[in-house]
Amino acid sequence: MSSPITVPQVARSITTSIPGPKSVALQKRYGEYVSAGVGQLMPIFADHASGSTITDVDGNRFIDLAAGIAVTGVGNAAPEVVKAIQEEAAKLTHTNFATTPYAGYVDVCEKLAEHTPGDFPKKSVLLNSGAEAVENAVKIARRYTGRSAIIVMENAFHGRTNLTMAMTTKSMPYKRGFGAFAPDIYAVPYSYPLRDGFGEDGAAAARASIDKIELLVGHENVAAIIAEPVQGEGGFVVPAKGFLTTLNQWAHENGVLYISDEIQAGFCRSGKWFASEYFDLEPDLITTAKALGGGMPISAVTGRAEIMDSVQPGGIGGTYGGNPVSCASALAAVGLMESRGLADRAQHIGELVTRSLGELVGTVDTVAQIRGLGAMQAVEFVKPGTMEPNKALVGRIVADCQQAGLIILSCGINGNVIRLLPPLVITDEELTEALDTLKEIIVRNSAR
Ligand SMILES: Cc1ncc(COP(=O)(O)O)c(C=O)c1O
Structure with a gap:
């Protein structure tokens, strides 16, 4: 990432380079003992988690927008x-x-x-x-x-x-x-x-x-x-x-x-x-x-x-x-x-996401659509002025999000979609911090 993200870190806390030294050391052993077929999205190793944040072995705290692929809806380690x-x-x-x-x-x-x-x-x-x-x-x-x-x-x-x-x-x-x-x-x-x-x-x-x-x-x-x-x-x-x-x-x-x-x-x-x-x-x-x-x-x-x-x-x-x-x-x-009425909470999360990321539709020419139901929302990216899927852009956005302290997943048959699956217990403050960070990253990368 060229220059640091301007959104203040409150829920997040990134204090080392990403990956930090302990994750780098673990990655060496991973390379030696874990099948390459397993795949790996994040370069960091998780140590502990609470609700909507995951802390890595180097003490960096990430906002979780993946919930272990829609698993920890009630929060991690509830x-x-x-x-x-x-x-x-x-x-x-x-x-x-x-x-x-x-x-x-x-x-x-x-x-x-x-x-x-x-x-x-x-x-x-x-x-x-x-x-x-x-x-x-x-x-x-x-x-x-x-x-x-x-x-x-x-x-x-x-x-x-x-x-x-x-x-x-x-x-x-x-x-x-x-x-x-x-x-x-x-x-x-x-x-x-x-x-x-x-x-x-x-x-x-x-x-x-x-x-x-x-x-x-x-x-x-x-x-x-x-x-x-x-x-x-x-x-x-x-x-x-x-x-x-x-x-x-x-x-x-x-x-x-x-x-x-x-x-x-x-x-x-x-x-x-x-x-x-x-x-x-x-x-x-x-x-x-x-x-x-x-x-x-x-x-x-x-x-x-x-x-x-x-x-x-x-x-x-x-x-x-x-x-x-x-x-x-x-x-x-x-x-x-x-x-906790988590179905209603998911509706609320969906409204916050569409209100926030909806600003990108029509203003950022790589954003084709924001869509989803409840707390299952996604952004589909295209090459400017076309409907051609933009997988490369999604790759850059995901990589920058990791550096900025967000855990985020892509999806789509063409790999050109970013999906948001936060734990349903994420607070409005945590979600807003994550969305503001993501928006900044999308805008920067789309202008490149
Ligand atoms: C709709 C759907 N069906 C099936 C599966 C497979 O589940 P598992 O990975 O637990 O085997 C998934 C996993 O992402 C899924 O999203």
């Missing part, structure tokens, strides 16, 4: 979550739920039934990761319908396992060299109002995708259609009104299950408990993970009871799924979402 983890770990570390059940698992399933959309009997299975939840949703849909084809959306991200790679669009880094992929997965266009030519006519965009499904597969072969209510890794793309509703309606008319992947958008992130609510969706199956666990690994498939019960005992689950400590953490996290 005292209520930490206490629940500590108490449960001392009481019951593991049994395997299928061997010796325990109450925490049942309690989490009850919370999932309560908060997911749809006023009908629901049941859940608990797992460990988002990809594992998606894998299981596909298994359940195939078992229930007796059909095998799965419809996914272009630009979707569903995970890194073999099946979920096949369901994910982007080759680099997620798929290249990792084939052969699982068969019977078909991708159709998702609504992308900025770019797909249908604008805000979501029903027309859906009809085009439905025509493609009928042409490529035929509805009688389709077990399920799966879509993110807002595409996460794909660029925080909010579909036009009518798109998901039309797909859902077509699914129901044709014996196809509708699966909503709310792994990134769910649990208050979008400004509602689930982003499906914006589109009046009551999915047959819903996949969740990330924020559910308050930082501990846990995921779930929740769905209509008759669908969830169509699977033979032992057909789904696993050794660790719904581990007691993860369940205790999830119950504490969901309790905080309820008691």
